[in-house]
Amino acid sequence: MFEKDMTVGFLLDFYGDVLSEHTRSLLSMYYGEDLSLAEIAESAGISRQGVRHAIKKGEEELRFLEKQLGLAAQFFALKDTAGKLRALAARIGAESEPAARALAEEARRCASLILSETDEEDTGIVSELN
Numbered sequence: 001m002f003e004k005d006m007t008v009g010f011l012l013d014f015y016g017d018v019l020s021e022h023t024r025s026l027l028s029m030y031y032g033e034d035l036s037l038a039e040i041a042e043s044a045g046i047s048r049q050g051v052r053h054a055i056k057k058g059e060e061e062l063r064f065l066e067k068q069l070g071l072a073a074q075f076f077a078l079k080d081t082a083g084k085l086r087a088l089a090a091r092i093g094a095e096s097e098p099a100a101r102a103l104a105e106e107a108r109r110c111a112s113l114i115l116s117e118t119d120e121e122d123t124g125i126v127s128e129l130n
Helices: 007-018 021-032 037-044 048-069 071-093 098-115 122-129
Strands: none
Touching: 007 021, 007 048, 007 071, 021 037, 021 048, 037 048, 048 071, 071 098
């Protein structure tokens, strides 16, 4: 038996559309629905070993994509930085000068845009920041 590396679930969110429908489906059942290999094998009509092999290959492909593109790492770094920006804005906002409070409000607005979980068009966030 092998252990689940839950970071693969995050990578599946970022790169899942690149995988074949079959592989994506097996990984989704395993990581998203927390089904066992036997349950997936029964559902997919293949052997347990076939499921394990497909999952391992899918994991390798996802890790390769992350190594090459780094989208998940960039996302988490951006999210962390936006959180820090928000905390700094709160500290600056406590200042008594109106200019400092205005800068703090602008920093909070930028952090909120970065942390927004809505899907923006390519020009959505960029136009908001400009």
